[in-house]
Amino acid sequence: xxxxxxxxxxxxxxxxxxxxxxxxxxxxxxxxxxxxxxxxxxxxxxxxxxxxxxxxxxxxxxxxxxxxxxxxxxxxxxxxxxxxxxxxxxxxxxxxxxxxxxxxxxxxxxxxxxxxxxxxxxxxxxxxxxxxxxxxxxxxxxxxxxxxxxxxxxxxxxxxxxxxxxxxxxxxxxxxxxxxxxxxxxxxxxxxxxxxxxxxxxxxxxxxxxxxxxxxxxxxxxxxxxxxxxxxxxxxxxxxxxxxxxxxxxxxxxxxxxxxxxxxxxxxxxxxxxxxxxxxxxxxxxxxxxxxxxxxxxxxxxxxxxxxxxxxxxxxxxxxxxxxxxxxxxxxxxxxxxxxxxxxxxxxxxxxxxxxxxxxxxxxxxxxxxxxxxxxxxxxxxxxxxxxxxxxxxxxxxxxxxxxxxxxxxxxxxxxxxxxxxxxxxx
Amino acid sequence: xxxxxxxxxxxxxxxxxxxxxxxxxxxxxxxxxxxxxxxxxxxxxxxxxxxxxxxxxxxxxxxxxxxxxxxxxxxxxxxxxxxx
Numbered sequence: 001x002x003x004x005x006x007x008x009x010x011x012x013x014x015x016x017x018x019x020x021x022x023x024x025x026x027x028x029x030x031x032x033x034x035x036x037x038x039x040x041x042x043x044x045x046x047x048x049x050x051x052x053x054x055x056x057x058x059x060x061x062x063x064x065x066x067x068x069x070x071x072x073x074x075x076x077x078x079x080x081x082x083x084x085x086x087x088x089x090x091x092x093x094x095x096x097x098x099x100x101x102x103x104x105x106x107x108x109x110x111x112x113x114x115x116x117x118x119x120x121x122x123x124x125x126x127x128x129x130x131x132x133x134x135x136x137x138x139x140x141x142x143x144x145x146x147x148x149x150x151x152x153x154x155x156x157x158x159x160x161x162x163x164x165x166x167x168x169x170x171x172x173x174x175x176x177x178x179x180x181x182x183x184x185x186x187x188x189x190x191x192x193x194x195x196x197x198x199x200x201x202x203x204x205x206x207x208x209x210x211x212x213x214x215x216x217x218x219x220x221x222x223x224x225x226x227x228x229x230x231x232x233x234x235x236x237x238x239x240x241x242x243x244x245x246x247x248x249x250x251x252x253x254x255x256x257x258x259x260x261x262x263x264x265x266x267x268x269x270x271x272x273x274x275x276x277x278x279x280x281x282x283x284x285x286x287x288x289x290x291x292x293x294x295x296x297x298x299x300x301x302x303x304x305x306x307x308x309x310x311x312x313x314x315x316x317x318x319x320x321x322x323x324x325x326x327x328x329x330x331x332x333x334x335x336x337x338x339x340x341x342x343x344x345x346x347x348x349x350x351x352x353x354x355x356x357x358x359x360x361x362x363x364x365x366x367x368x369x370x371x372x373x374x375x376x377x378x379x380x381x382x383x384x385x386x387x388x389x390x391x392x393x394x395x396x397x398x399x400x401x402x403x404x405x406x407x408x409x410x411x412x413x414x415x416x417x418x419x420x421x422x423x424x425x426x427x
Numbered sequence: 428x429x430x431x432x433x434x435x436x437x438x439x440x441x442x443x444x445x446x447x448x449x450x451x452x453x454x455x456x457x458x459x460x461x462x463x464x465x466x467x468x469x470x471x472x473x474x475x476x477x478x479x480x481x482x483x484x485x486x487x488x489x490x491x492x493x494x495x496x497x498x499x500x501x502x503x504x505x506x507x508x509x510x511x
Binding site for chain 1: 464465467475488
């Protein structure tokens, strides 16, 4: 069987911004892995391919081993197409069997299972055309599968997902180095320290309330406390961090200060003191010293998030921190309000007080005003430097993707710039 | 109507909190007028507002003095049909 990871509609994708601006939904993380990796682990396909937004296809093709947006992958094998929003724990569709398409109440394709013979009859140049034909030759049924709706769903579910995946992976014990004196609280079976990981002295790993998984080549500096459930990705470094429960930190991150129930993608830095709670942080983000986000309102009411500068969504949760897009950087002392949307490729300077809750992508926030700053070319140059420091390259395909994102995010940014201009003129 | 140079000096004085009478065409924004990088961003924004134009960020930030700002803004105003 060939698994094809597909994307939801543009409207549904927008509910995962700013993280989904630069990646498909199935690349979002929750627990120890991405949503796509969970589907692959469960369905065990012979091969995997994907269909993504056209503007990001060339960039993804550079980094993925699977084929991207290739119509040839829609023929020649038994197929199972799965929407990236589908929660793996509630997906009980047999990977192979009679052809059928499951759609949500609004017609969104959740999955499509086709035999090789059926798939070959649907030959088309695009995924949309393929599915249109498929709907005519195999039964279509309305299904009510559990799905991810917003980015904060992933944050709120992260601890539980770490616990589930830790158990499924079945590893425990110390294969790396645990220097003494250090302490493991709770059941040592709830701790896994992978080969090459180095845990310095004076570290507390508290697995009493959940497992702790420290992946290969993780380094944990003295005076760090790690509470489970927690996952730390390969090559990441914890620098005297108060790493509270429910964190999933991707590979090659630098994490200090206090972090609670947050997801951080790879290659992001929160090196210094400052609180990050119930946040979702993208890749290549740098949070300056003392950057702090609120994740709880003083009146304990439900947190709302302004998704595109004007669409306010009530999260239904009293604990939601910041959503921070890829390549965004904050200065020292930035204070982020509860449920802040911080766009991708933005540069945020402190004002001494909590910032506005919506900060558009590519914004240069200066003195509390959204400006054009030194422009996006300067941001790309900085991104290229940041990547080179970790041995990664900024490529033309990547820049082309960000140029598309710049256009996609223009409307709320332009409005914020105009608002900022008026405020500057009033000074 | 004020000249482009007078308007550039007026905006510069407002953003950098200076006396416009003390600003010369040869003054460098950084070395002579004390503009920091953050204020350069604000200067570009306020020049755009003052003249009703849109400046290319790279070009605008390569302008380092009052005199060169006058030249550059005059050129952009002509290109974009803004009245000066």
